[in-house]
Amino acid sequence: MEPVVTGSVGKVHAFRIEMGEPFLETLQKVCEDNNIKNGVILSCMGSLDGARFFAPVEIPGKKFPYGYGDPTVLTGPIELYGATGFISHGEKDEVLLHVHVSLGDSEGKGYVGHLIDGNKALFTIDVVLMEIEGINMGRKYYDDLGVYLFAPSKKEGKD
Numbered sequence: 001m002e003p004v005v006t007g008s009v010g011k012v013h014a015f016r017i018e019m020g021e022p023f024l025e026t027l028q029k030v031c032e033d034n035n036i037k038n039g040v041i042l043s044c045m046g047s048l049d050g051a052r053f054f055a056p057v058e059i060p061g062k063k064f065p066y067g068y069g070d071p072t073v074l075t076g077p078i079e080l081y082g083a084t085g086f087i088s089h090g091e092k093d094e095v096l097l098h099v100h101v102s103l104g105d106s107e108g109k110g111y112v113g114h115l116i117d118g119n120k121a122l123f124t125i126d127v128v129l130m131e132i133e134g135i136n137m138g139r140k141y142y143d144d145l146g147v148y149l150f151a152p153s154k155k156e157g158k159d
Helices: 023-033
Strands: 008-018 039-054 057-059 066-070 072-090 094-103 108-114 121-133 137-140 148-149
Touching: 008 023, 008 039, 023 039, 023 094, 023 121, 039 094, 072 108, 072 121
Parallel strands: none
Antiparallel strands: 008 121, 039 072, 039 108, 039 121, 057 066, 072 094, 094 108, 137 148
16 A cells, blocks of 8 residues: 545535536536645546446556556447546646546436546536645556556645
């Protein structure tokens, strides 16, 4: 296990994504507009007009033999039971989102996966984000696995 890093709760932001608005892109804009670069999705639920996401697949020949293949694409009304994820920032201080979703179709069949661009609110998506102070919610490239993984670190100075 990696070392545990301790921080504190910062500001909480609540908002609604309206019908037809892009899901991931709106989350990105809210974070950029409010300078949220270290945080988490506390709560997120609503509905989507279809859905696009990745599920893990086996990829032989890689150092870490799993990853994402082609996206899963669902059509019709989709219930967004929940989304969870990290808000972090890259080397150029840009906002980076890593969001996973739990979904259901009109027949009650469930789906889970890694959210990608191209999802729009069907009716509404209600979101609550929480900033984290004292922790860099970073990702780091691990040469031995050939992938980026969550790598929180202590944030020095004032947030």
